Amino acid sequence: EINARCDALGKDSLLTADLFWVMRPYFDRLHHEDPHYRIVPVGMLDSTVYPTPGDRKRAYRRIRMPAFNILQINDTLLVDRSLDPAFRRGDRIAAIDGIPAAEYLRYVYDDRHMEPSTLLFGHHFELFRQRFRIDLERGGEPLTVETEGLPYRDALFRLCKAEETDANIRTYADARCGYIAIPQFFPDNSRLVRILRRAIVGFKRQGITDIVLDLRRNPGGNGHAFDELLSIFIDKPTVEYCTGQQVRASKEAMRYYDFLTEEQLGQVVALPESEYVRSFATDPNMYVGGMRYWVLVGRDTGSIAASFVNILQYNGAALLAGEPLRHNALKYGEVLDGGWFLPVLLGESCVSMVRIDELTRRDDGYVLPDIPIPAVAAEYLAGDDAQLDRLLEIVRARQR
Template sequence: MKNILHLIVLTVFIVSNVKAQINTDSQNRLNSLKITKTTPYKIWDVCFVQKGDFTELYKIPNHPAFDSLLTQDVEQRLLKEINIRRRELNRDTLLTSDYFYVWKPYFDWLRNEDPHYRITTVASAPSDELRSELAKNFKKQKRPPFQIYSINDSIVIRTSYEDCFKKGDLILSINNIPMSEYAKYYYNDTYSQINGYLLNYNFELASNTFDVKVLRENREENIKTEGKSMNELSRLSSIPEEYDPTIYSDANCGYIQIKAFYSDNSRLIKIITKEIKAFKNKGIKNVIIDIRRNPGGSGDRFDDLLSIFINKPTIDYMKGQKLRVSQEVLKDYDFLTVDMIGRNIEIPDKYITKSIKLDNRKFIDGLNYYVLISGNTGSVAASFANIMQYNGIAIIAGEPLLRNAVKYGETVRGKPLSYTLLLETGISTMEFDEYTKAIDGVLYPDIHIPYVASEYMTGKDAVLEKLLTIIKNK
């Protein structure tokens, strides 16, 4: 069974140094950490000196597929795109944000092959004392008081924690920087983090106030806010109840969302069981399981969860697994030896969950299931959607999963990219071969409902409403 893979949570990391070499070109050197911002507190950044074109890409030896996929032709194509961006900036010294922008073609290629692979911006300072002070400042730093959708090139407020912002507001700029500019320095996730946009753009997150220009009902409005603390936002984002059970009577449909899977899923399974039984007792015939915002987590008690929906003694799950052996995973399996490091090894069958035994006592019959997915659905959540589709248990709706969302996992800690303040959040070490209906690594929904920014500017969840309309009209 897949274990914890990758749960995307935006965190400001404070690192002591950045050592791993990203390029052997002797012209590349670490100049120094320099103060680049003093308000509201000191921010240090690395000045990466690059005279001339980049000549090679950094490699990721612990991943089971990146080295074989990164052919010479692919590398040269990516280097061409990278160097076009470097020349576009027209300077030899790159700050961390510049470096992310220049190398984004490679970062996007890596993520397209394995959505677990991401690069995040970290923060650092020249001494232990200054790093400690910086960490305290970031912890106290207030954040914009809203959550967002990123739909193509549009940033729309999904949830607001201050009355001055409204659900559906289109954000045009923050601190006089257009959102189109921020977008060049971050990933395009539908359920995204506004903090990530600001952090990746020259540490713009470190601000006394946030001047936000929004488009609301065809009128531009300028709103100034001091934001809210991390603790405030954490408390507010936990309301309403995380599973949000709702009945939509017109569609004879119950709705429940699963935002994450946990190291102990027993509480989650109890709640899901209770709510689905409550739907059934009220005469509901259709149930939507919303995992659009679920990046994954742990496969703990996955068999018990699936038993709620599937009335079979067992289901096929995994054809096989390959492991890229590294020092980090040697202790995980007793058959690994040091001489295997750097090789892909077929995992023996006895270590693989090839089929999943189910408990038919937990099965709840008489309901039609729909599973809502998006590009943010990952890891174990992606496997859940895949199993439900492959076994014909649910109709999958929404947008396709990211390519290879069910193919890789079992991550190990990533490394800093040298001479920068960029960090790999994690490296997949396992390649899975699940039973699936995915095409070229992409799991497509049975009902494709794309996100459209103008529809979300109404303040409504347009994808959910369209699915409810489809269910109602059946």
Template sequence: MPYPNYLVKGGPFCEGKIIPGYSLGYFKIREFENNRYILKKFRKLVDEMTEKGYSDLIIDLRENTGGSGNDLNLFFSFFSDKDSLHYLKNAKARVSKITKDYGFDESQYGQVLSLPSEKVFHSFALDSSLFVPNLKVYVLISRTTGSIAASFANICQYNGIGTLVGEQLAPNALKYGEVASGEFLDNPFAFSTIQYDEYTKAKDGIVRPDIPIPYIAREYMKGGDPVLEKLLEYLKDEKLVFFQ
């Protein structure tokens, strides 16, 4: 079975549901692939929330290792009324024949240099027609949230449009870039050709949650989802504090 079909049928890219006991919506994104499909499901959940008068939305990115950044701006358009969001401060590449399209010359081969500013996505535009007023977003993250999923969380925090909850991201979570794929001895492989430098509120290179809820193995041994359960209780009583 093709991998995309497996994700949709066997373990879907995403899962959305209403949690009526807490008057909120929950949307888990397992991988950012087939983003148009995910957006369709996301919009359906937001519409259901709007009909019920719910404003709190949990987006669960735990264990999401990334995927494609296609149409990512449309997700943010639902809960941000800004014209655009800040994304990249800079981007670097090791200059070679492959990077000649960026305007470098042969004398610079082998050096790691910043791309011309006009080649960098410093910000990206939002679609105002998708905006839903009063939507409050909480993004669940873990140490295994990586690549474009880590960027999703970082963009929310830096631009002040979402609250991060859970564990801090791994130290290298934002250390990735443009990926090219190829083949070697009939085996597919991928390698990064550009390193991104995002706008971030990270300290010491680590993105930390606004509401820290640690993963404690012994709590998971009892079954259920203790981190999500604690977030639900926090939203019910914002006086609660969870210590790392």
């Protein structure tokens, strides 16, 4: 396959992006087994051009990107949230700098949410430019916008800031429903727990008893204070989490688990119960009763976020709505930094260390929504959040 790609391009060797293009089906298979695991392009600046750390730092500061997020639905790319008024939510991205959107999608994973930097970086490191020409379709009409974008780090920071929970708590009065987005979990979730409980209590005081929790963008993070967090939603003294966990013994794992020995290297070893949480007690003072929760999920709901929504579903504390989570979203965790595949500029984003036997409704590796609401590109062209709108229709119907 590598030789065939070389022949098609008229080359005797492949650049990093072309190698990814050839290997993509195999990378997808690994990603299907463990959603944490990705092989991705790794950027390096030429040390002969940028010889000092200061030179490299200044070069990275010059990197820019179009100032919006992207929604990927099958072969369609749509503008999601934008910091630049020249772009509107629902604009269909037809091409960037003359390269069709479908071509970019050959070089990236099928994440529902992403930034333009992911597309450009994966396609021959095209992020390293100062101006972008973007062909759009808006209201059925073609449109071309040229933009310098924003400095890469500034754009990412401001886009992430706009998605934070603090900025995404609101009420849909016509549906008598509250809405809270939870886009990530943190090494310290104490503040998030306080924000969530205060918002839920506030909704209840307004007479609102239906609440949508939106975790479609949440890739995971840290499970700190999850006992407190889940105590808000689950009215049980104890929550059962898993039946066991195993670790693959390696030199890296031995730094975290001192019971592992050299003789066990390469083996999958059961963790002693002292090394993981099988169940946890809830705090009855945290529980907010009389509420009905609807949780929006999708393929980007991963890692500890996948565990959060699964625990809610398994314990009957919420109905999940949206799309299935990725295969084995619950199965692996405790990730380590991955390695590089030099001399090509590809590397592992991370490698899971632990396998988890989490309690769930199914045994085929999938967490499925109770209310399927697929993402349909045509329904997003007007700039609306089509999945949320359809869920709110269901909430209204249940209230009648």
